[in-house]
Amino acid sequence: MNTKVNLAGIEMKNPVTVASGTFGYGREISQFFDLSKLGAVITKGTSLRPKNGNKPPRVCETASGMLNAIGLQNPGVEYFAQNDLPFLRKYDTKIIVNACGSSIDEYVELCKILNTLDIDGVELNLSCPNVKEGCMAFGNSYDGVKRVTTEVRKVLDKPLIVKLTPNVTNIAEIAKAVEDAGADGVSLINTLLAMKIDIYKKAPVLANKTGGLSGPAIKPVAVRMVWQVAQAVNIPILGMGGIINGEDAIEFMLAGATAVSIGAGNFIDPYTSVKTVEGIEEYMKNQKIDDINQIIGVVK
Numbered sequence: 001m002n003t004k005v006n007l008a009g010i011e012m013k014n015p016v017t018v019a020s021g022t023f024g025y026g027r028e029i030s031q032f033f034d035l036s037k038l039g040a041v042i043t044k045g046t047s048l049r050p051k052n053g054n055k056p057p058r059v060c061e062t063a064s065g066m067l068n069a070i071g072l073q074n075p076g077v078e079y080f081a082q083n084d085l086p087f088l089r090k091y092d093t094k095i096i097v098n099a100c101g102s103s104i105d106e107y108v109e110l111c112k113i114l115n116t117l118d119i120d121g122v123e124l125n126l127s128c129p130n131v132k133e134g135c136m137a138f139g140n141s142y143d144g145v146k147r148v149t150t151e152v153r154k155v156l157d158k159p160l161i162v163k164l165t166p167n168v169t170n171i172a173e174i175a176k177a178v179e180d181a182g183a184d185g186v187s188l189i190n191t192l193l194a195m196k197i198d199i200y201k202k203a204p205v206l207a208n209k210t211g212g213l214s215g216p217a218i219k220p221v222a223v224r225m226v227w228q229v230a231q232a233v234n235i236p237i238l239g240m241g242g243i244i245n246g247e248d249a250i251e252f253m254l255a256g257a258t259a260v261s262i263g264a265g266n267f268i269d270p271y272t273s274v275k276t277v278e279g280i281e282e283y284m285k286n287q288k289i290d291d292i293n294q295i296i297g298v299v300k
């Protein structure tokens with residue numbers, strides 16, 4: 001059985017990776033299983049300089065999901081290069097850095113540095129709904145996405161995957177901007193802008209007031225968007241949003257995803273990503289599929 005896929009030039013041993021921000025830099029979860037079992041590890045959103053993120057409370061549970069407004073807390077690219085990258089390199093898996101910035105110059109400076117590191121690709125986060133500047137300001141228009149992607153493409157030789165926000169009217173149009181600007185792949189979806197109110201305090205639960213919804217609650221929205229994007233572009237798709245097992249992953253691949261990320265599912269059970277790899281193999285055996293690539297985008 002062949003489970004290998006090529007995501008935007010990144011050769012993955014299987015189609016399963018982890019969604020940025022739900023896996024840190026892999027250290028904590030490496031206590032549970034061998035990270036070499038994953039097709040790739042995607043890091044926490046990493047910026048040019050360290051960021052403290054938003055004030056707590058920054059997460060809360062909702063029906064079949066969760067809200068977060070972390071605000072891209074991270075130690076910065078230099079710290080990552082010196083401490084986390086050597087740790088991750090010990091494993092036989094691909095390393096994709098989720099890159100975030102608050103201006104085009106910042107994205108470009110960051111990607112110049114990432115281009116010199118021993119990593120396998122970059123996932124450009126143009127989609128975080130929880131920071132006041134950057135990301136969403138670029139991520140929700142064709143022109144914004146095209147501008148950032150074009151500038152980053154000039155300095156980045158490594159595989160470039162651009163991560164999209166679902167908080168737009170026409171996701172296919174935004175994906176087209178990514179393709180037109182020369183990116184190698186597109187990833188979706190980031191979280192849906194949402195809110196929870198404490199009815200006794202008569203106040204928002206999150207200090208940031210609003211946050212991003214993720215987990216199984218968003219899966220049908222994510223599948224629909226992956227399918228729409230698959231009809232609109234020719235570059236590979238990294239699909240995510242509520243995946244917690246092999247069957248969910250297969251659904252995304254049938255909709256057009258070449259690979260999938262596990263996000264909030266890691267918080268339910270730290271083994272979710274490896275169980276998803278096993279679930280995909282199980283499905284292939286039952287359905288007598290000898291190459292996983294045969295199911296990508298079958299549903300038109």
Ligand SMILES: Cc1cc2nc3c(=O)[nH]c(=O)nc-3n(C[C@H](O)[C@H](O)[C@H](O)COP(=O)(O)O)c2cc1C
Pocket residue numbers: 019020021022044045046068070072098125128163189190191213214215216218240241242243261262263264265
């Ligand atoms: C706690 C938390 C932190 C996140 N941080 C990031 C981030 O730093 N960069 C990013 O692109 N997406 C971030 N995301 C979004 C996820 O990568 C993913 O796109 C989203 O959660 C949908 O997948 P899921 O339903 O499987 O969680 C974060 C999500 C959560 C729950």
